[in-house]
Amino acid sequence: MTGRKSPAGPTGRSETAPPFFPPAIESKAPFGSIPVHFPGSFPNPRVRLDPVLPEIVLLGRSNVGKSSLLNALFGRRLARVSNTPGRTALINVFQLPGFYLLDLPGYGFAKVSHKERERYQALVRGIIQSRSTLTGVLWLLDLRHDPTADDQVHADLLAARQLPVLVALTKADKLPYGQQQRRLKELTRSLALPPEQVQLTSSTTGLGIPELAESLLALVEAR
Numbered sequence: 001m002t003g004r005k006s007p008a009g010p011t012g013r014s015e016t017a018p019p020f021f022p023p024a025i026e027s028k029a030p031f032g033s034i035p036v037h038f039p040g041s042f043p044n045p046r047v048r049l050d051p052v053l054p055e056i057v058l059l060g061r062s063n064v065g066k067s068s069l070l071n072a073l074f075g076r077r078l079a080r081v082s083n084t085p086g087r088t089a090l091i092n093v094f095q096l097p098g099f100y101l102l103d104l105p106g107y108g109f110a111k112v113s114h115k116e117r118e119r120y121q122a123l124v125r126g127i128i129q130s131r132s133t134l135t136g137v138l139w140l141l142d143l144r145h146d147p148t149a150d151d152q153v154h155a156d157l158l159a160a161r162q163l164p165v166l167v168a169l170t171k172a173d174k175l176p177y178g179q180q181q182r183r184l185k186e187l188t189r190s191l192a193l194p195p196e197q198v199q200l201t202s203s204t205t206g207l208g209i210p211e212l213a214e215s216l217l218a219l220v221e222a223r
């Protein structure tokens with residue numbers, strides 16, 4: 001421990017964050033054995049990340065199960081940094097070997113102020129419209145609910161940029177098998193996505209987690 005402070009980047013780092021998440025010990029999580037680095041949280045959608053790597057952005061309403069899904073994929077609590085109130089308009093960047101995950105705060109949370117909502121929308125619009133390094137999107141939707149107006153805003157942004165999208169339908173364990181299959185079909189149709197881009201998942205049972213990990217890697221490699 002030298003006690004030396006790391007210098008703020010060009011856009012200013014928001015906090016003293018854990019710089020590195022070591023691999024999970026004896027984890028069954030598909031990304032459990034890979035090291036994850038946390039370059040920081042950034043307010044600027046155009047922030048330059050060094051090195052330049054493909055990027056995948058994570059989107060979903062608050063409470064959709066994003067933190068739980070990340071935990072299931074990585075076997076570690078990566079997402080706690082995104083959960084602190086008052087951080088509604090920051091990108092949390094996780095660096096993996098070969099790509100970045102850009103984690104955004106959950107949207108659609110009723111309690112945020114109008115101003116915070118606008119800041120979030122400017123951030124997500126900026127990321128989706130302006131980042132040439134963005135290779136794809138992992139979008140989380142609760143299997144039990146139809147997309148909301150907030151979800152639709154995101155769907156429109158994604159459609160305009162024509163980015164490859166993976167949809168993780170979360171909390172599948174909350175429905176019996178027959179209803180899972182029915183909702184999967186309904187949502188795939190209403191989202192107008194090819195079936196291979198929509199995955200049933202459960203962070204509780206592990207359903208779909210290995211498949212999701214494969215699809216994420218394929219999204220990065222497709223670049």
Ligand SMILES: Nc1nc2c(ncn2[C@@H]2O[C@H](COP(=O)(O)OP(=O)(O)O)[C@@H](O)[C@H]2O)c(=O)[nH]1
Nearest residue numbers: 062063064065066067068106171173202203204
């Ligand atoms: N049954 C079930 N509950 C889940 C699942 N994923 C998340 N949850 C619960 O849903 C709530 C919100 O989850 P969280 O991961 O914090 O959502 P976030 O706000 O999107 O990060 C918590 O109570 C979780 O325990 C799941 O796959 N199955």
Ligand SMILES: [Mg+2]
Nearest residue numbers: 066067079083
């Ligand atoms: Mg969360």
